Structures are given as structure tokens and as C-alpha cells.
Amino acid sequence: MSANPANRSRLVDLGLRAYVVLAFAFVFAPIAASFVFSFNSDRFPSIPLGQMSLQWYQAVASDPLVWEGLRNTLGIGVIVGLVSTALGFGAAYTDFRFKFFGKQVYMALALLPPTIPVVIMGLAMLAYLSRIDLSGNALSVIIAHVVICAPFAMAIVRLRLSQMDADLEAAAWNLGASEWKAMAHVIVPFTLPAILGALFITMAVSFDEFAIAWFVSGLNETLPVKVLGFLQGQVSPRINAIGTFVFVLSMGLVIGAQVLLSQKSKE
């Protein structure tokens, strides 16, 4: 920010502000529309709006299929978050601590999964998991989601570790901490905000992920897969209600992660 207003052109300033508002409007307008229509009593989304109503939420809440999907989604999301954060932490620490032959290849491979098109990933997962008799259940969704979530967790933890004074761990050893104690008393406390952030983000990714889950979930459909089922049957404002709920949940997780991560990097 320039402290002296004379250093800034008012026209450019105004233009940039307008640009930011437009960009956010473009991103959030559809979501906002879905949010508004989820509280609208009319069967079809049209203006003027009908009455304010919670009927679609009641309809969703009374549908056992939705509850089953939500249970699957939440259970899978929590497990995926825990497992992929643990794996991501391990990979990030390996990168931080050790130098070894082929390290660049190791890092490239570890970061690769999210760059693979999800349809290809889903198909490959289905083919592979069915071969080893693991397809069509919750475990298969967990495995597939961990594969795409662990790299995110690694990237987040790695960023935090890169902010650490390289002498910190050696200083702990020097003061009498074994490697495990230094891990527990120095590395984990230092990276804790990133670990929690990674946990939230990987959960959010798993909640929202549709394509791979569609391929491998079989009868244990997660909520996004169920939503597609609803859409294929009929267009109902119930979708708006589910969408709003999932959006709030995911945004909550992502905002939580953002708060944790930005707080600590100010140190």
C-alpha cells in the first residue's frame, strides 16, 4: 500500500476495486442463487420469489437416503482427513529432514496425484480396486480419496516446515531430546497449525469430491454421488438445500484452515 495518496491514480484504483467485486460476483453468484432458492417455497426457481420457507430442508432431513449419504460422506471425510494428513506430514518431514538420492523424483511423485484428470484417476482406481476385491465399498472411497488428498496435506505441512529455523531440531537434540522427543516437543508443536489446517482442507476435499467417488463407491454412495442421483430423477429445490448445507460445511473447514495457517505465519 502506498502511504501517500498522491502516488496512486484514482481511476486505476476504482477500476481495480470494480474488478475485484466483479470477479467475486462471478464466482459466488450461482452459489448465492442456490442459497436463496433453497429458502424459497416455489417448486421452480423463478423471480419474483415465493414465500420464505424451510420446506426443502425438511424434505431433505426426512429422506433416509440423504442421511445415509451424509453419514458415508462424514465418516469417509474424517478418516480420509486423518490418514492423508498423517501421510502428508510424513512425506513433508522426510523432505525437510533428509537428503537422499532421487529426492526430486520422490517429491515429484508425491505431488503428482492431484494433477491426474479425475475421470482417469477414478477409472484406474475402479479397475485396480476391483482386481483386489476392494471396490464398491466405503474403504475403496477412502483409499481413492487419500491418494488425492495426501499431496495437499504434504504441501501445507511442507510450507510450514520451510518457515522453521533449520537449527531448531538440532537444538532440541543438543538439549537432550532424542529424535522421537524432538518430534513430539518441537516439530509437531511448531507445525500444529499446518497439521490442523491440512486436516480441515483434506476433509473438505473429500466431502466435495464427486467423480472418483462415483466410480468406486458402489452402494455406499457419498452425498455428492447421491445428489447426482436426485438430479437424474428430477430437478428439485432439495438440491439447493443440500448444496447450501455442503457449501457451509466446506467453507467452514476451509476458513478454519485459513485462519490457523495465517495466524502462525505472522510470527
Added chain:
Amino acid sequence: MEPLVSFEGVIKRYGDFVAVKKMDFTIRKGEFLAIMGSSGCGKTTTLRMLAGLDAPTEGVIRLSGQPIDHLPTWARDTPMVWQSLALFPFLNVRENVEFALKMRGMGRAARRQKAEHWLDRMQILEFADRNIAQLSGGQRQRVALARSLVVEPQILLLDEPLSALDAALKVRMQSVLKTLQRETGITFVYVTHSQSEAFSMADRVVIMSRGQIEQIGTPQEIYGTPRTRFVADFLGSSNIFTGTVRHSSAQGVEVETPDGPVTLTGGAFAAPPKAGETATLTVLDTKTQLGLVPPGGANAIRVRVIGEEFVGATATIYLETAQGREIRVQKSHDELAGLPLGIGQELFAHWSPTDSHLVAEA
């Protein structure tokens, strides 16, 4: 005095690079030892090997007579004060100081008491519950010292701990360190590139260059009688003359240099050089005199003034010989009174042959 630490033929290689070449020296119990040299000379590697952060490629390091090579860092009692300080940012001052005690399994109450004793001793007890980020540089320095001293070790390693402080604070911390060392009797091993830090605090100084020890001795010994040309050059407080030996006996040496003959008499040297060999004589810049006419006797060199610098009570006069080599003379203002010192002024630099000193060429 019995040796607390001994390095026996210690060598450290990184691939083809030899960081430390064949170190043999001992550290005495209760002394303040400074290891000094320019960056890359192997001083920090030496300290890290003692702390167990690096392993010697060859040789043995003994602590109280016992080899310690097989011990991991955390099993050695060799706490270190880091150049970066390496304080734990997620712990407050008290928790930082308690860390080593906690790792040793000491109970909460005992830990707290001991930490407070050392915080008090370092005069930072009032900051015990602050975060590290809220402290000034000098306060952090004290936390780092308390954190290492809280285990009351036999030996404390310090790796350029004052390098981040401003000049005034540096001087104050030097006296804090010196007093602390004297009062606790803990052996301090202090690595630095700063001559003023090493010479003002240490009982003995080790001067290193390119992985080797150039000289070990008290600050007075090293200053007065640098053993090698490197040391004389590094300290920068001597004028150095190299030439061919003309006469040599147990009583003295005469060396023919491009600037004229220089002689040494009555000095102590182990083996007088042979005539025809190359030899180097040094003389301290404080023992070098200036005059308008050459005095009788030897060691008078014709010079021209090229600059002067006043620092407090003393002045340093920069001179150039006929061969274009630089000579320095350090004198008080009184001693220089009456001497014309304009740039280009022709003078004679001279000194007593008993103030000459023979150094090894290596």
C-alpha cells in the same frame, strides 16, 4: 590442569572437501577457549563435532578421558548456544529454559525452581512468561544462555552467539559472558571470527586456517609472538618483511628484503634458519617508530606517508615503502607530536632488532 576434552588426530571430510585436517589439541577444565578464524576455516565444524552434530571422519574426541564418538548428541552433556539462537518460538521464556530439564525427565516443581534460578541469574526473570517474539536481541541472548546453562554442564559451546547484536550490546554481553564463565567455572568453548571478542574474553585462543590449527596460546602470546606468517597477517597488528637470510646464528638473524636489510637479535627461536633460505620477520605496529632521519643501527626503512586514521587516543599512520608495500605504525598523539605527517612526506620507519620476531613461513 587436566584436559577436559582432547581431539586426537581428528579429520572431517565432506566428499573430497577436507573441512578439518588432523586436529590435535586439548581443552583444559574450567578455561575460556576461543576458536577463531575466517569463515570456512573449520571452526564451526570443530564445535559441531564436539557437540555430536557432525561425526569425525577419522580420529577420536575424548571428554574427561572417555571417547564420545559413539554417543548421539542427546546423550552428550555439551549444550550449545547457536548463532541463530534457535529458541523455540512456540514456547515462552520459562518453557524454553525448562526444555532441557523436561527432556531429562525432571519433575515440574524442580524444573520450575531451577529455571527460575537461571532466569534470575541472567536477569530476565521478569520476562519469564513472555513469548520469544516479544524480547529484544539482548534478552533473547540471555534466554539462549539460560536455556543451555540450566543443566549445569561441564562444558558450554558457543557458536558466534553475539554476531547479531549491535556493537554496544556486544561489548556488554562480552563482559556478561566472561563474568559468568569465571563465576560458574564451566569450560567455555567460543567460536568466533572476531579478534576483539576472542582476545577480550578468552584465556586461550586457537587460531585456525583452512582446517588447521595455526597457533594456540594466550591472547598476549599470540599478539606478541605470532607463530606463523598467517597469524601475523590475520591479526593485522604486525608489519611483515620477507627476504633471504644473509647471516644466522643463535644470537640473531639478518634478512635481506626488497625494502632493505632487517635484523633480529636476542629473540627466542627454536631453530635458526640457514643462510640463503627464505625467512619472514615481523614487528608490531606499536613497536615501529617513525623519524625524519634514520637512527644508527639496523632496521631503518625509507617510507612515504599515504594516510592516517585517528581512533580515540591513538593514530594509525599508513606508509608505503619504496617497493610499494604498506606498513602501519600505531602511536599515541603525544608520540607523534612534531612529526610532519602530510601525505607524501618522506620518513624513516625503524625499530629495535630486539622487537623483531621470526615467524614460520607456512
